[in-house]
Amino acid sequence: MLTAGHVNFSVLGADRQALTNCNRLSAQLYCAPMRFWHRPDLPAVNETNLRAIVRPTSKDTRPVNLDLGTIQLPVTAYASIAHRVTGVLMFFASFLLLWALDRSLASEASFDALSEVLSSPFAKVVMWGVASALTYHALAGVKHLVMDTGVGETMRGGVIGARIVFSAAFTAAILWGVAIW
Amino acid sequence: MVTSVTSFSRTGLSDWLIQRVTSIILLAYFLLIAYQLMGSVDYTSWARLFEQTWMKVFTLMAALSLAAHSWIGLWSVFTDYLTERMLGPKGNVIRLVCQLGASLALVGYVIWVVVIIWS
Numbered sequence: 001m002l003t004a005g006h007v008n009f010s011v012l013g014a015d016r017q018a019l020t021n022c023n024r025l026s027a028q029l030y031c032a033p034m035r036f037w038h039r040p041d042l043p044a045v046n047e048t049n050l051r052a053i054v055r056p057t058s059k060d061t062r063p064v065n066l067d068l069g070t071i072q073l074p075v076t077a078y079a080s081i082a083h084r085v086t087g088v089l090m091f092f093a094s095f096l097l098l099w100a101l102d103r104s105l106a107s108e109a110s111f112d113a114l115s116e117v118l119s120s121p122f123a124k125v126v127m128w129g130v131a132s133a134l135t136y137h138a139l140a141g142v143k144h145l146v147m148d149t150g151v152g153e154t155m156r157g158g159v160i161g162a163r164i165v166f167s168a169a170f171t172a173a174i175l176w177g178v179a180i181w
Numbered sequence: 182m183v184t185s186v187t188s189f190s191r192t193g194l195s196d197w198l199i200q201r202v203t204s205i206i207l208l209a210y211f212l213l214i215a216y217q218l219m220g221s222v223d224y225t226s227w228a229r230l231f232e233q234t235w236m237k238v239f240t241l242m243a244a245l246s247l248a249a250h251s252w253i254g255l256w257s258v259f260t261d262y263l264t265e266r267m268l269g270p271k272g273n274v275i276r277l278v279c280q281l282g283a284s285l286a287l288v289g290y291v292i293w294v295v296v297i298i299w300s
C-alpha cells in the first residue's frame with residue numbers, strides 16, 4: 001500500500017525495487033484508473049511501465065507514457081518528426097534565403113559579392129543543408145497532400161509513403177551535393 | 182482550447198486548409214526558383230526576372246504564404262512541446278514568448294520581401 005496525498009492505493013505484483021521507485025514519486029502520484037486494478041495479469045511495476053500506469057497529478061485520469069525514449073517508434077513517426085525538424089530549420093533558413101535574395105538584387109556589385117561568399121566551402125555546406133532540408137520538407141508535404149485525397153491512409157500505406165519520402169529525399173540530397181560541388 | 186487563441190486563423194479546420202494552400206504556393210515558387218538557378222545565372226537575367234510584375238506578385242504571395250505556413254507550423258510545434266507538462270510551471274510563458282518572437286520575425290520577413298521587391 002502506497003500513500004499519495006490523501007489517496008491510498010496498492011500496486012499489485014510490485015517487487016521491493018518497484019515499491020522504492022513508487023515511493024520516490026509517491027508525493028506526486030495518484031490512483032491509477034480502476035481498470036488497471038482489475039486486470040488479472042497485471043505486469044510487474046518497474047521504472048518503465050510505472051510511467052504508463054500512474055502519472056503526475058492532473059484532472060485527466062487517462063494513463064500516458066511520456067517517456068518517448070522507452071517507446072519503439074515506427075518509420076512514420078520518424079517521417080513526422082523529420083518533417084517538423086526541417087520545418088523549424090526552414091523558418092531560420094528563410095532569413096538566409098531572404099538575405100541572399102536581397103544581395104542578389106541590390107546591385108550587380110552585391111550580386112558578384114554574394115557569388116563570392118556562396119562559393120566558400122562553409123557556404124556550400126550550408127546551402128546543401130538548406131536545400132536538402134527544404135526538399136525533404138516539400139516531399140513530406142506532398143505525401144500529406146496525397147494522403148488528404150485518401151491514398152495511403154492505412155498503417156501499411158503510411159509506412160510505404162514514409163519510406164518513399166525518405167528514399168526520395170536521400171537521393172535528392174545526393175543530387176544537391178553533386179550540383180553544389 | 183485556450184491555446185487556440187494564438188493559432189493563425191482561430192480554427193483548426195481553417196488552419197488546415199491554409200496550410201495546404203500556402204504549401205502549394207511555396208512549392209510552386211521554390212520549383213520556379215530552383216529551375217532558374219539551374220545552370221549558370223547572371224545578374225542581368227536574374228534582375229530582369231524580378232522586375233516583371235507577375236514575379237513581384239508571385240514573390241509577395243510566396244512571402245505571405247511563408248508567414249502563414251510558418252505561423253501554423255510553429256504553433257503546432259510550440260503547443261506540443263513548449264507546454265507546462267514538458268517544461269514545468271514556466272512552460273506557458275516560454276511558449277508565448279517564442280510565439281511572439283516567431284510572429285515578429287515572420288512580419289519582418291514579409292516587410293523585408295516588400296522592400297527587396299519594390300525598391
